[in-house]
Amino acid sequence: MKIKAFFLYISILITWVSCKQIPVQSATGSPPPNWLGKSYKNVIMIEDEHMVKLGENYLVDIPVQEKPDSVYVFFLNADIPVERLKKPNSFYPFINEFILIVPDRKYYKIIAEEASKQGIIIEPLVTNNYYHITRNGGEVKTDSTHISGNGHPQIIYAEPEVPKDMLQVYYTDSYGSVCCPRDPKWDSKQDDASFIKEYEQNKKVKIGDTYSQNNGKEGEHSIYYTLSGLTSLQRLNFILEKDYQRIVNKETKDIQFSARIFTPHFVKIEKDGFRKMTKIN
Template identity: 35%
Template sequence: MKIRKIILILSLLLTNNYANAQSINDSIFSNVLLIQKKDVVKNIDDYLIDVVINFDLKKSSVIFNDSGLSKDFITNRLFEHKSIIVIIPDWKFYEEITEEATRMGGCIEPATTNIFYQRKYIENESKTDSIRISGNQPKLVFNKSIKNVKFNDNIVFYHTESFGSTCCPKDPKWKIKQRLDEFITSFERENNIKLGDMYKKITGKEGEHILYFTLSNLNTKQKLLFLQEIRYWKYTDQKLKDIKFDPQIFTPNTIKKESLKLITE
């Protein structure tokens, strides 16, 4: 009898998960994350996507990609191996309409046209599908909580540095911490700007702590430059030009303000 109850509960849970899963054939898409051109900056091979993104592998993400980034970039680099729906305006269609209007010497109002891509995993096998919708569009409910997160009891941060114990044994990073301080001073001087708010979280009784960099005074390009350059401060025995990093995609994250102490503005 107990086994039957367990099977029934598991079946209900699975049914509920499938019922709540989004499909490209839905008429309403909820919790949609908007990525726009202003949110994306590139320097060399690194990107900063200045949007708080939930990378929870247990949930399927719905992205409205108005950033100019390709669908493959979103699906294969940003959300690699994850169930996802990507909605992209049909820019090729809009360009063709613009060209036609130019030839005719008039103005043509194109129908709203988006392409919906979906990748899902069934028994660890990926399956992809797509649909093009021109005219009446499904309703998109955008995630406003992400946009307003900084106004609640959270902070948005772009980088962290952690330090272990000052003894027993001593974290080697304490010996070179001055280099971090010097890098921050140098970056602020060269760019004629202060980084902005920094928070500290105590994680132990022997000096252990984490620093959270909000970079609140920097624009998007300056944030990416900072994130690229701060990678080097720990290297003391090599020439910086000899250090190579794989291309990275940086995104901000959030944390509750509780237990954090503001240490600089």
């Protein structure tokens, strides 16, 4: 009797596993959406080692040359909420359209828990969520699909690098005209040098190369912080503290920052002419 019960249990378990392994696309018979390609090259992998977090703020520390008219593909294998990646003016803000591939962690967790409970090995199917995200100004549109088993696009990963003619920048301070009309930021410009000096002393670090570039004939210019002397976590800390430092009359305000995902961006290196970059630190 015990032998019959044992074989009945095994039969039920095999049936359960088989049902779990039916590919979603095959089971539903629905074709993939038009935006989902059969293969993708230059896919950018985001893993936990590529990102850091302070509070609810993230820094994804991967160099990406952002082109508004190109479609990018990211594979998210890090613990970052998908909804946060969709927001404009945050995650690679100059990218208007991208595909986001995310492993179905809920499915993998169920399989792992069941295998542990039963003391057996269950080989999960490759199961991903695919998101098509378009950002146009403040408007964000998202479509998604779920594939388990067969039907996944073929993926070739990129090896992100900084082009030789580009400067990788983590923070930019921009100043408008000194006179006509006067940019209020000029009234506190002297605070920048004090902030950097105190920051380096307090943190016992050197932030790294900083450059200035002219943008106009009335004093307009930008300051680019490469933060080359800092770790990823130190870079995120610098960005947050610098944002706070730039607020005028902060003592009289109830300041609440919205959580963001910060990313580095590229600036073309200018070696000659009016817009020649000058190293200031």
